[in-house]
Amino acid sequence: MKPFSGNFTQQESLDESVVAAATEVLTSGRLHRYNSEPGELSKASELEQAYAAYQGARYCLACASGGYAMAIALRAAGLRQGEPVLTNGFTLAPVPGAITAAGGKPLLVEITEDMVINIEDLERKAKTSGARFLLLSNMRGHLADMEHLDEIVRKHDLILIEDCAHTMGASWNGRKSGNFGLAGCFSTQTYKHLNSGEGGLLTSDDPDFMARAIILSGSYMLYERHGAAPATEVFEQIRLETPNMSGRMDNLRAAILLPQLAGLEDSIERWNQRYRVVDDVLRGATGVVLCNRPDEERYVGSSIQFSLPGISPAAARAFVSANKAMGVELKWFGDENPVGFTSNHHSWRYVEQQSLPETDRILASLFDMRLPLTFSVGDCRHIGAIIAHCAAEHAKAPGRAL
Ligand SMILES: *Cc1c(COP(=O)(O)O)cnc(C)c1O
Numbered sequence: 001m002k003p004f005s006g007n008f009t010q011q012e013s014l015d016e017s018v019v020a021a022a023t024e025v026l027t028s029g030r031l032h033r034y035n036s037e038p039g040e041l042s043k044a045s046e047l048e049q050a051y052a053a054y055q056g057a058r059y060c061l062a063c064a065s066g067g068y069a070m071a072i073a074l075r076a077a078g079l080r081q082g083e084p085v086l087t088n089g090f091t092l093a094p095v096p097g098a099i100t101a102a103g104g105k106p107l108l109v110e111i112t113e114d115m116v117i118n119i120e121d122l123e124r125k126a127k128t129s130g131a132r133f134l135l136l137s138n139m140r141g142h143l144a145d146m147e148h149l150d151e152i153v154r155k156h157d158l159i160l161i162e163d164c165a166h167t168m169g170a171s172w173n174g175r176k177s178g179n180f181g182l183a184g185c186f187s188t189q190t191y192k193h194l195n196s197g198e199g200g201l202l203t204s205d206d207p208d209f210m211a212r213a214i215i216l217s218g219s220y221m222l223y224e225r226h227g228a229a230p231a232t233e234v235f236e237q238i239r240l241e242t243p244n245m246s247g248r249m250d251n252l253r254a255a256i257l258l259p260q261l262a263g264l265e266d267s268i269e270r271w272n273q274r275y276r277v278v279d280d281v282l283r284g285a286t287g288v289v290l291c292n293r294p295d296e297e298r299y300v301g302s303s304i305q306f307s308l309p310g311i312s313p314a315a316a317r318a319f320v321s322a323n324k325a326m327g328v329e330l331k332w333f334g335d336e337n338p339v340g341f342t343s344n345h346h347s348w349r350y351v352e353q354q355s356l357p358e359t360d361r362i363l364a365s366l367f368d369m370r371l372p373l374t375f376s377v378g379d380c381r382h383i384g385a386i387i388a389h390c391a392a393e394h395a396k397a398p399g400r401a402l
Contacts, residue, residue, distance in 0.1 A: 004327035021255040043254040045227030052228035057203035059210040062249035066187025067094035069200035074102035076212035089359040091137035116144035126156040141166035196253040218246035275301020281384025334364040
């Protein structure tokens with residue numbers, strides 16, 4: 001089989017409409033979001049309006065990153081120093097990082113084979129800890145049974161904040177991911193669904209919460225210039241008692257996000273077309289188990305995960321190398337050592353160590369792959385065939401370096 005020569009970290013180049021939008025802001029010299037003419041809606045504010053409309057949320061705040069959005073969301077929701085925050089045991093490092101930045105203590109919940117939060121373990125830990133907050137991470141775009149989750153959230157009076165870094169555009173039974181609790185947190189970092197290098201969006205329907213978040217983000221007393229913010233009166237109460245934790249988005253990033261947002265639905269279709277091709281090839285591969293994707297879920301297939309149940313650590317490393325030798329870059333979350341963007345809860349040493357036997361067992365055989373839109377559908381078929389070939393070789397002689 002021919003090796004694959006595509007680049008797994010190469011996103012699409014941004015088109016002329018994006019370049020024109022950037023040029024306009026650069027030419028104006030007014031990059032700061034509050035450097036606007038009287039009566040002018042800044043690009044950052046325009047983005048807030050456009051994203052609130054897309055998301056179907058009353059309010060939206062554009063800010064520095066997805067991780068930053070989560071940290072200020074927890075603060076704006078009233079997290080007290082040292083309080084526990086329930087979150088998925090399998091997520092990306094910025095999630096426990098944001099909880100820590102906000103002064104909370106991550107309380108890790110097991111995941112299921114389908115890579116979503118284990119709702120039984122969530123309920124158990126909500127009861128025993130008395131935690132008030134759940135920062136739900138829709139890791140790698142997988143949505144839990146949101147009706148069941150909602151039931152547990154209500155039963156235990158949890159304040160739900162959703163990490164939607166991989167579920168921008170996804171929904172459960174027609175309801176958008178990010179609209180299930182107090183707030184949704186999104187990232188516009190290069191490897192997510194919109195690309196401004198770095199950036200974050202926070203959405204909510206709650207006026208007091210959003211007013212606090214806006215002041216926290218570093219709005220000075222210029223909050224009236226926001227695009228999708230609560231009424232001025234809402235700020236009166238809180239504006240002097242909320243700290244400024246500078247983390248604004250600038251007009252340049254907002255300007256390049258606006259045309260991309262207009263094309264998001266189209267990007268989602270293209271991601272899912274690619275996802276389905278790889279998924280289809282892998283469903284026929286020896287020993288490969290794919291996640292179950294419930295009918296209620298509208299996902300965004302910007303990455304794909306699968307497992308080789310029972311694989312040993314040595315064999316998992318050999319499997320990753322064999323794929324790599326054929327040009328296919330897989331991530332393995334079971335590694336003891338954090339590599340690149342990949343780490344697991346054992347390497348978050350600033351967090352009190354917790355025992356998550358189920359999550360550990362699942363991660364030990366879990367592989368993950370990005371699907372950038374620069375890959376054609378044919379590329380995806382080729383990639384699927386390489387993984388299937390390596391899986392078949394692994395099945396013949398587990399652990400042999402290929
Ligand atoms: C990328 C990511 C984040 C954080 O986004 P940044 O904008 O990079 O801070 C949070 N959660 C998950 C699951 C992510 O993948």
